[in-house]
Each structure stands twice: as structure tokens, then as C-alpha cells.
Amino acid sequence: MHVVYPVVLAALLFSVGVYGVLARRNAILVLMSVELMLNAVNLNLVTFDVWLADTLHSGQVLALFVVTVAAAETGLGLAIVLLLYRNRRTVDVDSLRALAEGDPPARDRPAEPVSRDVP
């Protein structure tokens, strides 16, 4: 097995994930694209582990750890997205501009006034 094939496949999968993260609006679809990127990294880890014939299996063990961390990340990410949905009634990442510079459009303001300290 030439190492180039799985590694190029991983690079292409990673790029597809990058496109998904940048182009999607639904926060859960963004999470899916992040999973694609993590899987590309896992394919790299497995390939290099097999290539180097590591006796400690560090590549495959690290890939297992990445799978675990990805599961934890998905759980937390979904909890955050659900909290967002409960507060703002949307999971559209383009319309969540509370941290953007300049005045946010009127539809993006939170329902309740946040400037309580203004006299």
C-alpha cells in the first residue's frame, strides 16, 4: 500500500470538511463537517501507524482517543446548540452576530433588553 493514496484521501476529506464548516449555516451541519475533518485526521493517524509499523501502536491508540474526544465534543456542541435554540429560536450561525463589530441588524437582537446598567 503506497502511503500516498490514503494520505491524499485524508487531505481531500479534510478540505471537504473545511468547505462544510465555512459554507453551511445550520450549526448542526457545521458540527457534521467538523466530524469529517476529524475523520480525515484519523485516517492519517492509522496510515502512518501502519507505515511506521509502530510497536506501541501510538497512531491507532491516538485515533481511538480522537474518536472519544470527538464523541465528547459532539455531545457538548449539541448541548450548546440546543441552548442557543432555546434562547434565540434559531441555529443559523450567520444570523448570530452578537459578537460582531458594528451594530447588529435588528432581527438579531435578543428579545429582552440587555443594557440594564444604562440610566
Next chain:
Amino acid sequence: MNGPGGVGYLPPTGAEVLLWLMGAVALGSAVLVVTTRQVVHAALWLVVTLGALAGCYLVLTAELLAWVQVLIYVGAVVVLLLFGLMLTRAPVGGVAGLDSGNRVVALGVAVATAGVLVSAVVTGFRDAYADLGAAGSAGAGSAGSLGQSLFRTWVLPFEALSVLLLAALVAAVVLSRGDLGER
């Protein structure tokens, strides 16, 4: 274009052809994940991508990892994502507004990333050859040998990961129960 081991690119071995096929399936369904207009279909295409990647792991002799991939990713993560889609009342029918306005910029960035990564790895690993059937590598990715190295060499990070999972569990519960902070 022979490597140091004298292994040419042609003819491809059976494992390489299998990896091409699985890779084509994985890549095609990954593109569908990021372009489909139906959110539930995106999750289902993600299942296809992850399954094909599990097949790639099997070809690369990483047995245990392939089954872990099927169990955790296809079994748990995708179901979790589907739960998220349902709980946020995602539109089930096809909608046009799933893609952001900066799709062209995103495509440019993705193509640039692909160009940099592919040219870098092709330059770097053109001669690298992994011998899948080497004498010392038989059963290297099986549950037995991977478990031995996991519970001997890597046992401390393994235990640290269980603490991380517990922390993530508690954090998810705290985040999704809005009434905990008010007591």
C-alpha cells in the same frame, strides 16, 4: 517512480484498488454531506462516509478501529446529530437557505487547502510504502495487540480520557438543564 523498496505504482495491488473504491465512496458522500439541501439526508450521507472510512481502516489492517468507528461514530455520534436536528426543529424538507452567502469564498478556501495539502503530502510521501503483509505486522491492529498497548503503555491518557468524558457528560447536563443555576 520507484520507492526505496523498489515498489512501483503500477500495477496496483488489490488492497490499493479496494482503498480507491472505499475512498471514492467516502469522498463522494462527504461532498453530498456538505452540499445536500436536506438536513436529514446530510446525516445519512455522513453514515455512508463513516462506513466507507471504516472500510478503509479495515484495508489498512486497523481492525479494532474500524469496529470502534462503526460503533461510536455510526452508532452514537450520528444518532446524536439526528437528535440535535430533531430537537432544533430543523426543516425536514429541502430548503434553499442551508448554505451561507460566503459559499464562493468557502469553496476557494477549501480548494486552496486541498491544493496545499495534496501537493505537500504527494511531495513528502511519494516514495513511502507501507507493507501491509509484513511479517511483524500480522494482527497489529487487532483487539488483542491494540488492547495490550492501550492498557500497558497508554493507560494514563486512557484514564484521563475517562475523566474528560465524565466532565463532558456533566457539562452537557448542566447546559441543557436551564434551571440548575437558579437554585
